[in-house]
Every structure is written in structure tokens, then in C-alpha cells.
Amino acid sequence: MPSPRRNADGRPLAASASSSSSPGSPAHGGGGRFEFQSLLSSRAPGADPTCARLRASDSPVHRRGSFPLAGAGPSQAAPAPLPEEDRMDLNPSFLGIALRSLLAIDLWLSKKLGVCAGESSSWGSMRPLMKLLEISGHGIPWLLGTLYCLARSDSWAGREVLMNLLFALLLDLLLVALIKGLVRRRRPAHNQMDMFVTLSVDKYSFPSGHATRAALVSRFILNHLVLAIPLRVLVVLWAFIVGFSRVMLGRHNVTDVAFGFFLGYTQYSIVDYCWLSPHNVPVLFVLWNQQ
Numbered sequence: 396m397p398s399p400r401r402n403a404d405g406r407p408l409a410a411s412a413s414s415s416s417s418p419g420s421p422a423h424g425g426g427g428r429f430e431f432q433s434l435l436s437s438r439a440p441g442a443d444p445t446c447a448r449l450r451a452s453d454s455p456v457h458r459r460g461s462f463p464l465a466g467a468g469p470s471q472a473a474p475a476p477l478p479e480e481d482r483m484d485l486n487p488s489f490l491g492i493a494l495r496s497l498l499a500i501d502l503w504l505s506k507k508l509g510v511c512a513g514e515s516s517s518w519g520s521m522r523p524l525m526k527l528l529e530i531s532g533h534g535i536p537w538l539l540g541t542l543y544c545l546a547r548s549d550s551w552a553g554r555e556v557l558m559n560l561l562f563a564l565l566l567d568l569l570l571v572a573l574i575k576g577l578v579r580r581r582r583p584a585h586n587q588m589d590m591f592v593t594l595s596v597d598k599y600s601f602p603s604g605h606a607t608r609a610a611l612v613s614r615f616i617l618n619h620l621v622l623a624i625p626l627r628v629l630v631v632l633w634a635f636i637v638g639f640s641r642v643m644l645g646r647h648n649v650t651d652v653a654f655g656f657f658l659g660y661t662q663y664s665i666v667d668y669c670w671l672s673p674h675n676v677p678v679l680f681v682l683w684n685q686q
């Protein structure tokens with residue numbers, strides 16, 4: 396009878412997994428076995444007897460020479476195939492590992508790029524400029540500016556475009572607040588919360604509201620204003636710089652901004668699809684005309 400495999404302090408692995416070691420800790424053993432064990436033990440201990448058997452030393456992974464690819468001899472019984480539900484369980488674990496790795500890279504990169512996060516940071520002297528960019532992409536100037544232009548507009552075409560810009564800005568605020576409230580990802584630890592007018596959900600960072608607005612507004616402007624090429628390039632540059640400045644200020648992680656750009660870009664498609672005009676919402680325009 397082969398004796399059970401033992402960990403560094405001489406206890407059988409099965410006992411070690413259920414008593415003192417946390418899943419995935421080095422006490423489970425070294426090399427590839429450690430990774431398999433951490434995957435298999437991702438379920439609640441004791442929740443499923445099958446899972447408990449797999450964690451224990453009689454698992455095919457733990458029996459020396461019984462791993463199918465290691466060329467099991469004819470005298471050794473072939474390991475029983477994993478039950479269906481356990482095979483399916485491995486895939487989310489791999490996906491989980493991939494996601495966790497992506498998040499780790501995201502945090503590391505965001506911290507590295509957060510060079511204006513404080514006055515004493517390596518590019519701290521650029522912080523006032525970054526904060527100016529922050530205001531240029533803030534919701535309040537965009538909302539007030541649109542309302543002001545709407546009040547001053549004397550053409551139907553102008554009003555229609557501005558009305559849709561207002562709708563786009565409000566839709567953006569709503570969707571960002573909704574997603575921030577659902578995801579609840581905290582802002583980076585190195586962020587100083589000294590932002591100009593925030594809503595309660597703005598303590599969360601995913602997605603970046605500035606990035607969504609920058610992508611939405613720039614796409615809107617490019618599609619509805621006749622601008623010379625240099626100005627069009629400037630609009631696109633502004634959107635990218637606003638997004639990048641969020642990471643430099645330490646307000647956001649890279650993935651918050653990347654998703655923000657994606658969301659803002661998509662929001663424009665929604666606005667374009669639901670375009671408000673005197674034909675589909677005459678009441679809005681008639682009411683405006685009576686004022």
C-alpha cells in the first residue's frame with residue numbers, strides 16, 4: 396500500500412488541506428500540484444464529498460505516477476474520469492485566474508502611471524494642468540454650456556442638435572451612475588479625493604465618467620459639427636488626453652478609462668439611434684417653441 400503523500404511538516408496532505416492550511420497555500424505542496432490543488436479546493440470545504448475526495452491524497456493528481464500523461468503502467472488502475480460537474484468547475488477557475496492576472500496588471504500599471512496623484516508625486520507639478528483637463532470633461536460645464544446654447548439658439552437645426560446633446564449628457568450620467576453603483580469598484584488607493592463637484596456614486600471608479608463623456612461628446616461633435624481637419628484632430632486628442640489624465644491623476648485604473656471610452660462610444664450609437672427630432676417627439680419641440 397503506498398503511504399499517503401505528506402507535506403513539509405509530515406502531516407498527510409488530506410489532513411493538512413482541511414485543518415490548518417488555506418487553499419492554495421504553499422503547504423499544499425510545490426510545483427504544478429499546488430496550482431491544481433488550489434483550483435480543486437476553490438469550493439467550500441466539505442460542500443461536496445466528490446470535491447473532498449479530489450482534494451485528498453487519493454486524487455489522481457496526487458498519486459505518484461498515476462497522472463494519465465505521465466504514462467501509467469499496466470499494473471496501476473487508470474484514474475476514474477472526473478464527474479461532469481467538476482470538469483465544468485475547472486473552466487471558471489481558469490477564467491478567474493486570467494481575470495485576476497488582468498486586474499493585477501491593471502493595478503500595477505495604474506499605480507505606475509499615476510505620476511500626478513499628489514503634489515509630491517514625480518510629475519506633481521503637472522497636477523494643476525491635469526485638473527484643468529478634469530474640469531474640461533466634467534459634467535457640469537457640459538450641461539450648463541449645452542443649456543446656455545439651447546437658450547440662445549435661434550435655428551431649428553441648432554436646437555435639435557443641442558437637444559440631443561442634452562439627452563446624450565443625461566443618458567451618460569444615468570448609465571455611469573448605474574454601473575458605478577452596481578460594480579462598486581473603489582478608486583485607487585493613491586487617489587486624493589479633491590474633485591470638483593461629485594455625486595455620491597463618484598466614490599467608485601468603474602467606469603470613468605470623464606472617459607465616457609469625452610468619448611461621447613467627441614463622437615457627437617465630429618458627427619454634427621462641420622470642423623476643419625486640424626480641429627477634428629484636436630477633438631480626438633482632447634478625448635484621449637482627458638482619459639489618460641484620469642490615470643495620471645490617480646483617479647482611475649486603466650481598465651476604468653478603457654471601459655469608459657468603450658461605453659461613451661457606444662452611448663453615442665444609442666443617441667444616434669434614438670435621435671430626437673420634431674418628427675418623432677414633436678411635443679418636445681412644440682413646447683420649446685411656445686416659450
Ligand SMILES: CC(C)=CCC/C(C)=C/COP(=O)(O)O
Binds near residue numbers: 538590592593594641
Ligand atoms: C455633478 C455632475 C453633473 C457630474 C459629476 C461628474 C463627475 C464628477 C464624474 C466623475 O468622473 P470620473 O468617474 O471620471 O471620476
